[in-house]
Amino acid sequence: MGNILITGASGFIGSFLVEEGLKRDYPVYAGIRRTSSREYLKDPRIHFLEIDFSSEEKIVTILESCKNLGIRFQYIIHSAGITKAGKKEDYFRVNAQNTQNFIQALAQTGMVPEKFIYMSSLAAYGPGDPLTMNPVMLSDTPNPIEQYGKSKLEAEKYIRSLDSFPWLIIRPTGVYGPREKDYYVFFKTMSRGLETYIGSRQQILTFIYVKDLVRLIFDALKSPIVRRSYFVSDGREYNTQTFAAITKKILQKKTIKITVPSVIVKQLAYGLEKLYKPWGTIPTLNTDKYNVLSSANWRCETDPLLRDFGFIAEYDLEKGVSETIDWYKTEHWL
Numbered sequence: 001m002g003n004i005l006i007t008g009a010s011g012f013i014g015s016f017l018v019e020e021g022l023k024r025d026y027p028v029y030a031g032i033r034r035t036s037s038r039e040y041l042k043d044p045r046i047h048f049l050e051i052d053f054s055s056e057e058k059i060v061t062i063l064e065s066c067k068n069l070g071i072r073f074q075y076i077i078h079s080a081g082i083t084k085a086g087k088k089e090d091y092f093r094v095n096a097q098n099t100q101n102f103i104q105a106l107a108q109t110g111m112v113p114e115k116f117i118y119m120s121s122l123a124a125y126g127p128g129d130p131l132t133m134n135p136v137m138l139s140d141t142p143n144p145i146e147q148y149g150k151s152k153l154e155a156e157k158y159i160r161s162l163d164s165f166p167w168l169i170i171r172p173t174g175v176y177g178p179r180e181k182d183y184y185v186f187f188k189t190m191s192r193g194l195e196t197y198i199g200s201r202q203q204i205l206t207f208i209y210v211k212d213l214v215r216l217i218f219d220a221l222k223s224p225i226v227r228r229s230y231f232v233s234d235g236r237e238y239n240t241q242t243f244a245a246i247t248k249k250i251l252q253k254k255t256i257k258i259t260v261p262s263v264i265v266k267q268l269a270y271g272l273e274k275l276y277k278p279w280g281t282i283p284t285l286n287t288d289k290y291n292v293l294s295s296a297n298w299r300c301e302t303d304p305l306l307r308d309f310g311f312i313a314e315y316d317l318e319k320g321v322s323e324t325i326d327w328y329k330t331e332h333w334l
């Protein structure tokens with residue numbers, strides 16, 4: 001089996017990609033930074049490759065040294081990226097510019113793999129229409145509503161502009177599972193007996209459990225399909241109340257419901273952003289975050305996953321949240 005390089009291997013999704021690769025007997029190269037945690041990368045079969053994506057030249061040096069050692073990558077999954085940033089420019093530097101640097105370095109060194117999977121996001125297309133509530137379709141015109149999604153779209157545009165580059169773009173909706181730190185805040189709040197909502201408007205949410213996502217990615221890797229993109233969810237739809245009800249049932253907790261009016265959250269986000277502006281940084285609650293949290297329609301088209309890869313999610317939200325909460329409890333996160 002050919003070598004596979006997984007960038008962002010130290011991250012939540014990256015560490016599960018590494019595990020799936022090892023499970024399928026691929027020689028796995030974990031692309032990390034010097035400073036990256038190896039907490040979830042302890043399997044002795046893992047090869048490590050430190051990559052600094054900040055310039056094409058630096059990546060070329062690393063790829064050349066791989067070549068000199070006779071190491072080539074049949075497959076690459078580029079999962080390195082940022083979902084949160086202190087500054088707007090960071091999104092574009094890491095998600096878009098670094099991706100471009102990487103691909104140019106692969107081309108320059110003659111190291112273009114048989115398949116290059118780019119981990120994009122549903123955010124690159126933005127939410128669906130809140131009036132029709134139709135799902136976001138592959139044929140839609142992308143309309144990201146925040147900087148993160150815009151930076152992912154910029155990377156996608158570059159990748160799609162390349163002639164004969166063997167790309168596949170994967171756009172997951174919200175990914176949850178063990179080791180994850182954002183949905184974790186929601187589980188933690190619920191475990192403390194608080195159930196918070198922004199406004200009273202119904203929201204349709206979609207999710208994908210990390211183990212289903214990585215299984216799909218490896219099935220897509222083996223398939224002959226290239227130069228296509230896919231949205232990924234478990235194929236079901238939920239609303240904020242169902243998500244909370246499932247969590248409460250699994251946690252066996254009674255909660256107090258608190259609904260903060262959207263206008264207050266919006267003003268707070270706007271105010272905090274203004275406050276942080278002189279330092280050029282973005283607060284955790286910002287207008288982008290508000291836009292994402294308050295969007296009504298996160299449905300997306302998933303039929304092509306079944307058609308092209310026979311993908312059916314094994315985990316619905318209840319099964320996935322149950323396994324996730326078990327993990328948080330075992331690890332004393334909850």
Ligand SMILES: NC(=O)c1ccc[n+]([C@@H]2O[C@H](COP(=O)([O-])OP(=O)(O)OC[C@H]3O[C@@H](n4cnc5c(N)ncnc54)[C@H](OP(=O)(O)O)[C@@H]3O)[C@@H](O)[C@H]2O)c1
Nearest residue numbers: 008009010011012013033036079080081120121172174175
């Ligand atoms: N989680 C989701 O719900 C979700 C949904 C859709 C798409 N995605 C995409 O999936 C990918 C992985 O996300 P995740 O949830 O696993 O995030 P994560 O846990 O934050 O992991 C991000 C990974 O990217 C690496 N990274 C960040 N900045 C880097 C840089 N400048 N140079 C090299 N490596 C860098 C991190 O390395 P360090 O450990 O050294 O920081 C880490 O390994 C991202 O591209 C994200 O946009 C995530």
